[in-house]
Amino acid sequence: xxxxxxxxxxxxxxxxxxxxxxxxxxxxxxxxxxxxxxxxxxxxxxxxxxxxxxxxxxxxxxxxxxxxxxxxxxxxxxxxxxxxxxxxxxxxxxxxxxxxxxxxxxxxxxxxxxxxxxxxxxxxxxxxxxxxxxxxxxxxxxxxxxxxxxxxxxxxxxxxxxxxxxxxxxxxxxxxxxxxxxxxxxxxxxxxxxxxxxxxxxxxxxxxxxxxxxxxxxxxxxxxxxxxxxxxxxxxxxxxxxxxxxxxxxxxxxxxxxxxxxxxxxxxxxxxxxxxxxxxxxxxxxxxxxxxxxxxxxxxxxxxxxxxxxxxxxxxxxxxxxxxxxxxxxxxxxxxxxxxxxxxxxxxxxxxxxxxxxxxxxxxxxxxxxxxxxxxxxxxxxxxxxxxxxxxxxxxxxxxxxxxxxxxxxxxxxxxxxxxxxxxxxxxxxxxxxxxxxxxxxxxxxxxxxxxxxxxxxxxxxxxxxxxxxxxxxxxxx
Amino acid sequence: xxxxxxxxxxxxxxxxxxxxxxxxxxxxxxxxxxxxxxxxxxxxxxxxxxxxxxxxxxxxxxxxxxxxxxxxxxxxxxxxxxxxxxxxxxxxxxxxxxxxxxxxxxxxxxxxxxxxxxxxxxxxxxxxxxxxxxxxxxxxxxxxxxxxxxxxxxxxxxxxxxxxxxxxxxxxxxxxxxxxxxxxxxxxxxxxxxxxxxxxxxxxxxxxxxxxxxxxxxxxxxxxxxxxxxxxxxxxxxxxxxxxxxxxxxxxxxxxxxxxxxxxxxxxxxxxxxxxxxxxxxxxxxxxxxxxxxxxxxxxxxxxxxxxxxxxxxxxxxxxxxxxxxxxxxxxxxxxxxxxxxxxxxxxxxxxxxxxxxxxxxxxxxxxxxxxxxxxxxxxxxx
Numbered sequence: 067x068x069x070x071x072x073x074x075x076x077x078x079x080x081x082x083x084x085x086x087x088x089x090x091x092x093x094x095x096x097x098x099x100x101x102x103x104x105x106x107x108x109x110x111x112x113x114x115x116x117x118x119x120x121x122x123x124x125x126x127x128x129x130x131x132x133x134x135x136x137x138x139x140x141x142x143x144x145x146x147x148x149x150x151x152x153x154x155x156x157x158x159x160x161x162x163x164x165x166x167x168x169x170x171x172x173x174x175x176x177x178x179x180x181x182x183x184x185x186x187x188x189x190x191x192x193x194x195x196x197x198x199x200x201x202x203x204x205x206x207x208x209x210x211x212x213x214x215x216x217x218x219x220x221x222x223x224x225x226x227x228x229x230x231x232x233x234x235x236x237x238x239x240x241x242x243x244x245x246x247x248x249x250x251x252x253x254x255x256x257x258x259x260x261x262x263x264x265x266x267x268x269x270x271x272x273x274x275x276x277x278x279x280x281x282x283x284x285x286x287x288x289x290x291x292x293x294x295x296x297x298x299x300x301x302x303x304x305x306x307x308x309x310x311x312x313x314x315x316x317x318x319x320x321x322x323x324x325x326x327x328x329x330x331x332x333x334x335x336x337x338x339x340x341x342x343x344x345x346x347x348x349x350x351x352x353x354x355x356x357x358x359x360x361x362x363x364x365x366x367x368x369x370x371x372x373x374x375x376x377x378x379x380x381x382x383x384x385x386x387x388x389x390x391x392x393x394x395x396x397x398x399x400x401x402x403x404x405x406x407x408x409x410x411x412x413x414x415x416x417x418x419x420x421x422x423x424x425x426x427x428x429x430x431x432x433x434x435x436x437x438x439x440x441x442x443x444x445x446x447x448x449x450x451x452x453x454x455x456x457x458x459x460x461x462x463x464x465x466x467x468x469x470x471x472x473x474x475x476x477x478x479x480x481x482x483x484x485x486x487x488x489x490x491x492x493x494x495x496x497x498x499x500x501x502x503x504x505x506x507x508x509x510x511x512x513x514x515x516x517x518x519x520x521x522x523x524x525x526x527x528x529x530x531x532x533x534x535x536x537x538x539x540x541x542x543x544x
Numbered sequence: 545x546x547x548x549x550x551x552x553x554x555x556x557x558x559x560x561x562x563x564x565x566x567x568x569x570x571x572x573x574x575x576x577x578x579x580x581x582x583x584x585x586x587x588x589x590x591x592x593x594x595x596x597x598x599x600x601x602x603x604x605x606x607x608x609x610x611x612x613x614x615x616x617x618x619x620x621x622x623x624x625x626x627x628x629x630x631x632x633x634x635x636x637x638x639x640x641x642x643x644x645x646x647x648x649x650x651x652x653x654x655x656x657x658x659x660x661x662x663x664x665x666x667x668x669x670x671x672x673x674x675x676x677x678x679x680x681x682x683x684x685x686x687x688x689x690x691x692x693x694x695x696x697x698x699x700x701x702x703x704x705x706x707x708x709x710x711x712x713x714x715x716x717x718x719x720x721x722x723x724x725x726x727x728x729x730x731x732x733x734x735x736x737x738x739x740x741x742x743x744x745x746x747x748x749x750x751x752x753x754x755x756x757x758x759x760x761x762x763x764x765x766x767x768x769x770x771x772x773x774x775x776x777x778x779x780x781x782x783x784x785x786x787x788x789x790x791x792x793x794x795x796x797x798x799x800x801x802x803x804x805x806x807x808x809x810x811x812x813x814x815x816x817x818x819x820x821x822x823x824x825x826x827x828x829x830x831x832x833x834x835x836x837x838x839x840x841x842x843x844x845x846x847x848x849x850x851x852x853x854x855x856x857x858x859x860x861x862x863x864x865x866x867x868x869x870x871x872x873x874x875x876x877x878x879x880x881x882x883x884x885x886x887x888x889x890x891x892x893x894x895x896x897x898x899x900x901x902x903x904x905x906x907x908x909x910x911x912x913x914x915x916x917x918x919x920x921x922x923x924x925x926x927x
Contacts, residue, residue, distance in 0.1 A: 252549050253548045255548070255552060256548045256555065259555060278727075470726035470727075471725075473726065474728055509551075519555050519558065520554075523559040523562060524558070526562070527561075527563045527566065528562065531563060531566055531697050531698065531699040532699045
């Protein structure tokens with residue numbers, strides 16, 4: 067089921083919401099079980115064949131986690147327990163996501179014709195990472211005991227289940243335990259609805275609106291210089307508004323249940339460096355990779371060279387997490403190189419006075435943006451040959467006359483760039499503070515100026531009108 | 545100070561009002577003319593899968609033209625003039641037999657006297673069910689609640705409505721046409737007769753010439769398209785019975801003028817060279833379909849694949865299949881005159897002639913090895 071569908075907005079969400087708070091008055095457990103079951107129903111609407119897999123995964127990880135939390139084991143069996151848990155998760159993810167990729171590569175290398183058709187369970191990358199984090203923290207002794215219904219809800223909670231944000235048990239489970247649907251927070255509901263409206267507008271109007279121009283670069287024909295750049299830029303903005311729109315919707319929906327989800331985006335295209343970009347793009351994934359991969363590898367604690375090696379490993383695996391294709395690996399490796407370059411520059415650059423610092427800030431932001439656009443070509447292209455063809459066109463300026471379609475694409479890209487670079491982001495508009503559990507304090511003033519509510523309502527209206535296109539979120543496939 | 549509850553109510557009410565306002569605009573402008581033909585704001589789109597839902601409602605017709613991209617350039621006015629009917633063109637580029645049957649089925653509710661139906665074996669390849677086809681909106685044709693609401697609450701339709709209304713003011717018409725040229729707007733045609741036709745200013749000889757088709761032929765021989773390997777006799781027959789025969793059989797009161805279009809000879813020569821099995825399947829399918837069609841009393845059948853004066857003149861084509869508008873005119877006159885009509889007495893004659901033409905065509909000289917007999921006698925035309 068898609069957030070941008072009539073059945074979700076007008077049927078599923080109101081029923082689940084009403085049931086959650088109605089049951090919450092009776093019993094906290096009842097409301098939690100209701101929400102967990104509703105989440106499984108949400109998942110089964112488009113992935114019924116994988117509900118059993120999801121349920122097995124939840125049960126298995128809960129059992130392993132419980133043993134790590136409760137059983138007084140010696141260090142060796144305890145480590146073995148963690149290794150079993152993590153490796154089982156990775157094997158499962160590897161089988162569903164990477165076995166086909168492996169077979170395709172074997173076919174190419176050995177000249178054989180092995181066939182393997184495996185459907186990818188939607189959301190497996192997200193719920194696998196969420197649970198690996200849980201197991202690792204349980205091993206470290208950083209997890210208190212959770213009941214099975216709460217744990218199940220934590221993993222399956224429908225606002226985040228399909229495409230994140232990747233949530234952390236320490237952040238989310240206490241919110242379920244404290245809230246449990248006992249009382250409707252009307253202020254949170256209002257703020258949640260407005261954030262949802264902004265997200266829906268971003269997805270159905272902005273992301274889907276620029277989508278037709280992506281084919282200028284990524285269509286079936288070899289693009290011209292202008293078409294390659296315009297298509298790559300169109301994809302740059304489509305991906306941002308699509309994924310940040312999805313994240314806004316998830317945050318908004320969750321807020322109506324009284325649960326604050328972590329932010330996933332913080333105006334990444336305004337970033338002045340690639341390090342800054344990764345602090346603002348898919349933030350929950352970056353945090354996961356940092357805490358559970360980069361730092362365990364040694365992080366920056368073992369010298370500059372090993373830091374660069376760790377960065378490259380982290381980013382290459384981060385790329386592979388997005389999809390089983392060499393293009394994603396190339397995307398990750400390229401960002402790894404960017405990050406190494408950025409850290410190296412930070413280590414050797416001279417101190418600059420404030421004026422030239424400002425100029426270098428603008429130069430840094432421009433360079434970062436161009437570098438990100440170039441990397442998106444690998445991310446979006448069907449294969450490496452296509453990616454390199456498009457990039458070769460982007461690198462070869464030509465004096466060609468722009469077609470009407472290219473001119474219009476240019477206008478779209480310009481307008482979207484203005485929004486991405488200069489407009490405040492959703493959390494700024496709404497005053498969303500995930501850590502301090504605050505939102506919409508400015509809205510108390512806005513309520514005296516209802517125009518804000520009307521503008522948000524118009525966004526909701528246009529967002530609903532844009533639903534017709536029924537396009538999936540790009541990040542569903544990861 | 546307004547309470548959160550008051551603001552929630554305000555927010556939801558304003559949201560519903562926005563949606564209702566937009567729906568009202570779409571209802572009033574009604575780009576597809578589903579509800580009325582007010583004559584003030586109107587335009588047509590070449591997206592025939594969308595436009596057809598409106599044409600079936602808005603046009604006064606007693607004849608229907610159905611087909612693929614090979615028939616989209618035809619003008620209904622030419623059909624009207626040739627046959628003395630009021631025709632509506634419902635041909636859809638790249639359409640499959642499921643789409644054609646679905647659209648034609650809706651159009652048949654108006655009980656047309658005559659249906660011109662292009663018979664293209666490729667339309668009978670395996671194709672999705674109509675409700676799983678993402679290029680067409682079946683509920684719009686069914687005019688059920690989902691279809692109507694989907695139409696009224698559609699941001700794309702709103703954009704079209706807005707520009708249709710704006711185009712009523714002359715200076716904005718040029719802007720709308722510019723946006724249509726940029727493929728941003730769909731509804732921009734002024735005349736229903738011109739839907740899908742080439743603009744009068746088009747340099748036809750630059751598009752349709754022997755150079756274009758020779759290049760297409762060379763590419764197809766070097767890089768055979770996947771489509772050449774999709775011919776499956778059982779599938780073709782099954783879908784032909786399900787989607788083609790069933791409609792003709794269910795409407796005995798309507799005359800069906802069925803024609804196989806004049807593809808270039810190089811289309812079959814390519815298949816001969818890259819997939820002889822597919823060529824045999826094409827012949828076998830024709831051998832099945834022709835007698836089957838002619839067993840129905842309301843069918844007149846033409847096979848223009850053997851119209852050598854058209855199919856061997858490479859200047860008629862832009863690629864292996866698509867021919868210039870003048871050929872459309874010729875097809876109409878042949879349909880009216882009866883030449884190349886397949887007779888019940890000898891349903892396989894044209895297939896055998898086609899096989900001879902294909903077998904003897906020399907790609908080095910782009911001519912047949914030997915002169916072929918030119919007996920084109922058929923019978924009375926479609927009237």
